[in-house]
Amino acid sequence: AQTVTQSQPEMSVQEAETVTLSCTYDTSESNYYLFWYKQPPSRQMILVIRQEAYKQQNATENRFSVNFQKAAKSFSLKISDSQLGDTAMYFCAFSYNTDKLIFGTGTRLQVFP
């Protein structure tokens, strides 16, 4: 069975600084997808970034980038130039073959002015 682990329940960062959120996962599959979702308070979950396991190049989306280490089964999210609007719960998720998502327990990120 696939599992996703986020070992940082809470993180904080000052505005304009960089923060990295950690995620590890376990699977026996070789082709899969990894995601970071953001859930602002009382708002819907939105996709931040997505990585396909067969791609060696790390995905980037503006200020968001990942460090995907397939052998280590690690998938961290780096947020550069943090903004107040980045304050949210961040969930790492795994999906096999565009199937259901398996989520971690989340990291609550607080950005301070």
Add this chain to the structure above:
Amino acid sequence: DTGVSQDPRHKITKRGQNVTFRCDPISEHNRLYWYRQTLGQGPEFLTYFQNEAQLEKSRLLSDRFSAERPKGSFSTLEIQRTEQGDSAMYLCASSLVGQGARDTEAFFGQGTRLTVV
């Protein structure tokens, strides 16, 4: 299209009552998922549909839970004889898979928060 819509946003019910939630996916999406999220946890998969066919159900989905997606459009999730442990946020998501174009990621609704008293 305004995205995935869920109704109601909040529901308070007495233990033992039945409740039904509705999800309207993004119109061209063929996949529809239901997840449950309890406080401080990540969403947990409940079930999903490809068009009108229910393809997988989690062991979390007891006999008191039933989901439908008639005609492959909106979906309903019904909980019978609610228990306090059913209190959670119920999330719906939709995606487009296998239609020749690039598969889309899952788009989520704002959820229905259920409180069983």
